[in-house]
Structures are given as C-alpha cells and as structure tokens.
Amino acid sequence: MGPSAFAVTVDLVVLTIHDRALRCLLVQRGSEPFQGQWALPGGFVETDEDLVDAAHRELAEETAIGEGLHLEQLGSYGTPGRDPRGPTVTVAFLGLAASLGDPVAGSDAAGASWRSVSDVDRGQLAFDHARIVADGIDRARSKLEYTSLGATLCPPEFTVAQLRAVYEAVWGRPVDPRNFHRKVTQAPGFLRPTGRTTTDGGRPAQLYRRGESARLNPPITRA
Amino acid sequence: MGPSAFAVTVDLVVLTIHDRALRCLLVQRGSEPFQGQWALPGGFVETDEDLVDAAHRELAEETAIGEGLHLEQLGSYGTPGRDPRGPTVTVAFLGLAASLGDPVAGSDAAGASWRSVSDVDRGQLAFDHARIVADGIDRARSKLEYTSLGATLCPPEFTVAQLRAVYEAVWGRPVDPRNFHRKVTQAPGFLRPTGRTTTDGGRPAQLYRRGESARLNPPITRA
DNA sequence: TTAATAGTGTCTATTAGACACTATCAG
DNA sequence: CTGATAGTGTCTAATAGACACTATTAA
Numbered sequence: 048m049g050p051s052a053f054a055v056t057v058d059l060v061v062l063t064i065h066d067r068a069l070r071c072l073l074v075q076r077g078s079e080p081f082q083g084q085w086a087l088p089g090g091f092v093e094t095d096e097d098l099v100d101a102a103h104r105e106l107a108e109e110t111a112i113g114e115g116l117h118l119e120q121l122g123s124y125g126t127p128g129r130d131p132r133g134p135t136v137t138v139a140f141l142g143l144a145a146s147l148g149d150p151v152a153g154s155d156a157a158g159a160s161w162r163s164v165s166d167v168d169r170g171q172l173a174f175d176h177a178r179i180v181a182d183g184i185d186r187a188r189s190k191l192e193y194t195s196l197g198a199t200l201c202p203p204e205f206t207v208a209q210l211r212a213v214y215e216a217v218w219g220r221p222v223d224p225r226n227f228h229r230k231v232t233q234a235p236g237f238l239r240p241t242g243r244t245t246t247d248g249g250r251p252a253q254l255y256r257r258g259e260s261a262r263l264n265p266p267i268t269r270a
Numbered sequence: 271m272g273p274s275a276f277a278v279t280v281d282l283v284v285l286t287i288h289d290r291a292l293r294c295l296l297v298q299r300g301s302e303p304f305q306g307q308w309a310l311p312g313g314f315v316e317t318d319e320d321l322v323d324a325a326h327r328e329l330a331e332e333t334a335i336g337e338g339l340h341l342e343q344l345g346s347y348g349t350p351g352r353d354p355r356g357p358t359v360t361v362a363f364l365g366l367a368a369s370l371g372d373p374v375a376g377s378d379a380a381g382a383s384w385r386s387v388s389d390v391d392r393g394q395l396a397f398d399h400a401r402i403v404a405d406g407i408d409r410a411r412s413k414l415e416y417t418s419l420g421a422t423l424c425p426p427e428f429t430v431a432q433l434r435a436v437y438e439a440v441w442g443r444p445v446d447p448r449n450f451h452r453k454v455t456q457a458p459g460f461l462r463p464t465g466r467t468t469t470d471g472g473r474p475a476q477l478y479r480r481g482e483s484a485r486l487n488p489p490i491t492r493a
Numbered sequence: 494t495t496a497a498t499a500g501t502g503t504c505t506a507t508t509a510g511a512c513a514c515t516a517t518c519a520g
Numbered sequence: 521c522t523g524a525t526a527g528t529g530t531c532t533a534a535t536a537g538a539c540a541c542t543a544t545t546a547a
Contacts, residue, residue, distance in 0.1 A: 053278045053317065055348065055359050094276065094357035098348040123346045123361045125278070125321040134317035136278050136359065138346045208498075226537060228500065249498025250544040265535080431525075449510060451527060472525025473517040488508080 053125075054135045057102040058089035058176065060121060060183030061112075061142040064200050064216045068163045069187075071180055072144075073172075074109050075158035080131045081173035083157065087180070089137065102140045110159045111151040116142045117199060121183055129175050137174075141183045143199045191217055193266040195237045198257040204241055206252035207231060214267070230267055236260025276348075277358045280325040281312035281399065283344060283406030284335075284365040287423050287439045291386045292410075294403055295367075296395075297332050298381035303354045304396035306380070310403070312360065325363045333382045334374040340422060341365045344406055352398050360397075364406045366422045414440055416489040418460045421480040427464055429475035430454060437490070453490055459483025 061072040073085045088109040092101040102118050118140040125136040151159065162170070167180055191197045191214060198205070200213045211227050231237055236258040244251035284295040296308045311332040315324040325341050341363040348359035372383065385393070390403055414420045414437060421428070423436045434450050454460055459481040467474035 053276050053315070053359075055276045055278070092276070092348065092359075095350050097350065098346060098359070120345050122343050123321060125315065125361070127318050127320065136276075136315075136321070136361070138348070138359070206499085223537070223539085224498090225500075225539075230536090232500090246545060247498075248546065249496085250500075252499055268536085430527090446510070446512085447525090448512075448527075453509090455527090469518060470525075471519065472523085473527075475526055491509085 052134070054130070054133060055092045056089055056130075056135060056137040057092055057098060057105055058087040058137050058139045058179060059102055059106055059118070059142060060087060060139060060180055061106070061116070061144055062164075062183065062187055062200070063144045063146050063161060064213050065146050065161055067212060067216055068165070069184070069216050069219075070161035070163050071167055071183075072110060072112075073160060073162050073167070076173055077157040084173045085162070085170055086173035087139075087176045088159070092138075098138050099140065102138075106142075107153075109153045111153055112144070112147055116144055118142045121179070121186060124175055124179060126175065137179075139179045139183070141186055143187065143196055145200060145202045188217055192268065193263050195234075195258060195260050195263050198237070201257075204243070204254045204256055206245060206254060207238075208252060210255075227267075234260070234263060234265075234267075237263065275357070277353070277356060278315045279312055279353075279358060279360040280315055280321060280328055281310040281360050281362045281402060282325055282329055282341070282365060283310060283362060283403055284329070284339070284367055285387075285406065285410055285423070286367045286369050286384060287436050288369050288384055290435060290439055291388070292407070292439050293384035293386050294390055294406075295333060295335075296383060296385045296390070299396055300380040307396045308385070308393060309396035310362075310399045311382070315361075321361050322363065325361075329365075335367070335370055339365045339367055344402070344409060347398055347402060349398065360402075362402045362406070364409055366410065366419055368423060368425045411440055415491060416486050418457075418481060418483050418486050421460070424480075427466070427477045427479055429468060429477060430461075431475060433478075450490075457483070457486060457488075457490075460486065 059072070063070050072088060074088045076082050076084055076086050088106055090105045090109070092098060096104070099118055106112065106116070121139040121141045123136055123138045127134070129135065149160065164180070164184055167177070172180065197210060197213050201209050207228050208224070210231060211222055211224060214222050214227070237260055238255040239258050241254045241256055243254045245254060282295070286293050295311060297311045299305050299307055299309050311329055313328045313332070315321060319327070322341055329335065329339070344362040344364045346359055346361045350357070352358065374382065387403070387407055390400070395403065420433060420436050424432050430451050431447070433454060434445055434447060437445050437450070460483055461478040462481050464477045464479055466477045468477060
C-alpha cells in the first residue's frame, strides 16, 4: 500500500448578486474533456503551492477577477471516475463577491460569465460540478444566517436596502424591511456607519461598511 | 500546466467522551516518517475508492472500531512540505463515537488509544495533525449547538443526564439540568422515548434513543 | 401636493434562563 | 426518615414578527 498517484485540482464556486438574482461564475471549457461545456473555474494544483493559493491563482488566470476575494473551503470530491483523465481529487472553494462587471475569459477558457443559479440547474455542467455548485449554494444560504458574510456580496459601501436585497436573492423569499433594518443595525459589529448617505428616489439612506464581526449572534433566521 | 502528481490521504478525527472528558482517537505510528509519534488514524487513498470509503477502511485497519460510525468531511490540508515523503493532500473526516472499549491497534500502528484533548494540546503530533484535531474539536463544538449529533456520543439508549454530560464535556462548562431537560425533550425529533427507565441512586430516569432530526431549531446555545 | 423609500415605535406571542418545587428511587 | 437524582412549574427579561406610523427626498 504505497503512495497513490492522484491529480489534485481546485474548483471555485464564486457567487454574486446581479439583477436581484443569485449568480455563479462559470467558464466555458476551452479544451478536452468537456470542451465547450460550462464548468466551474479551477485547475491543477502545483506541488509547491498551498490549496488556497492555487484557488486564487486559477481564478485570476481564468477570469481576471477577484483580487482580494475571500475564499473558504467547501469540501473535497474524489469519487472514482469523476474525471475521465484519471484519478483526480478536487478541493472546492466558496467565494462571495460584490457585483462586478462581466468577467474576462483568460487562458484555457473560451468564455466566462455570471449564470443565474436557476439556469445552472437546467444546464449541463462538466464533471460533477452541478453537485459542487449545489453544495456551495447551500453553504452560502446557511452562512448568511449566522455570519455577517452577506455584506461581502455588497459593494464596499452599501445601504441597508441593498443588504436586504442580498438576503432576499440568496434565500429566495421576501424579508420584512422594518424588522430587517432593526436586526441588522443593532447586531454588534455587523455594520459600520460612514455618515454619508445616498438617495434613490426616496428618503436618503445611510451608507455602511462591513463591520468586523464574523459570527452573528443572534442569527438572522429564514424559516 | 499538466496534471500534478500528489499522494492523497485521509485522516480521521474520531471523538468520544470517556471519564467526563472529551477524547480523541490517536495511533502510534509504526513506520517512518514520525515513527513512534502519535498521529491521527488514516492512510493513503486508493485510486479506485471514494474518499469516505477510504476513511472507513483506514479506521477499520488501524483501530478495529467504528463499523457503522458516521463520518463527515472536515476539510483538506495541502500545505507544501506537510509530509516529508512528498506532495500530499489529506482529506480529514470527523466522527463522533459512543464510548467504546480500548481500541485495538491494527497493521501499521504500534498502538492506539483515546487521548484526552487537553493532553493532545501538549503532546507532539505527527505531520500537521495538531491543527486538524483543533479544527475537528471546533467543528464538534458548534455542531452540538444546532444539530442533534450530541446523541451520537451516547450509547444507543441513554438518559437526559448522560446527554447533558456530553454537552458539558464538549463545551467544558456546566449546563443547568432543568432547562437542558426541557429544551432537549421538547425539541421535535431529537429524542425518541423507549418507555424503559434506569436507576442510578436517585429517581429512575427515562431512556431515550436518538431521534431522526438532524437540524436543531432552536439551537442549544452555549454562550 | 403625491409617490417613493428610510427608519422608528409598539404590541403580542414566544423564549431563555434562573430557580423553587415536586416525584421516585436506595438505604 | 435522609440523600440523591429526575422532572415540572413559574417568574422575568428579552426577543421575533407583524405592522402602524413618522421622516426625507424627487417630481
């Protein structure tokens, strides 16, 4: 029972909100296998780099976005036969990004775009990426409940209404504006007021930045 | 940028309660590297088996316990140099076991035992296993809050007091017996009464089995 | 003014936590 | 009886959710 020979890859589930819909970054594969099909950005890990570094590198190479994007490990997938090229284990990462412009396809990718997660269900994804996307969305949904990560789906400065739109998009249900406002402004460490305001047809709204608090107590429930 | 050559291993953080203390299953390495040092049970994944199957196989081979043990993925570790034999990624699993007898050391392990997690901090563990154990304990602590997994650390039939002892051992703080009793017996799907009772010096206590409910709402808070 | 969005106040049913109290055993 | 552990009742402060109400802008 000696050491086994695997290829190790990273794959990235990067989510954002666009047009009030939760979207996932996908690339169109430029080479075999699954050439032309949509897939998660990702690729082979070098033997001298850490997993999360490989994830950042691949994201930059394939889509030219997400410089400072926070990535958290989602899980590993190693079912035999999941890659026709041979034994491969992939380590999946989850990233939540503020709405950005259209991604740029990099090397080894014929295209890159933000696809609505409802479309993703229907489309054929390469490898076992449909499963990985589903796991990523599940994780994102529950993370919003008990962490302040929802704010990372907003631009650096945002209003409570924008933040609420994020929750509504991710959970797929409406949230009471009044109660949400109170919960979120009173949760210690969640929001840092900037003092500035924006206006958008109604009364001007306070602008906030992300606070430091990661763990959210009490949680914002969705049930 | 072709496929990279890695060895892939699995490592297991198996926790139990013994003598009111949270304990972690460790084996004494029978071969290099780190021969003689304590380490997590685990080993190389074969190219034709799934990750979780490899974890179950290694656990059986090295310690002869945990036939039906539930394992959940904890995370993957691939920092370059973490294994002196070469590029290696390990996928760590977390298992929670009812108190069992002393484990039997199997092939490739000179010894196996349940070590108190407070001892583990001090002792030198092979590879990056100290970090993996710490991550496993963190995960177990938070899992007890919002899932019914605490019951898997009890024997098949158990009293509320036994279950409470589990929470106290894992969280390292006392829990009010009255309020705990109410919370846990009223949480839907958490416990299934058997009708039988045990007695242990005081009023006889109801015996329960684990219920089906995985998600626990509301959570049992520890703050 | 009206329309729109931001933000506050208030009421009610539920809950967490503290802890007094009752119940059922061994000896 | 006493001592021990199991389990229930009750009180209080805090909370979630519903929703009426006020505030500040554009047109």
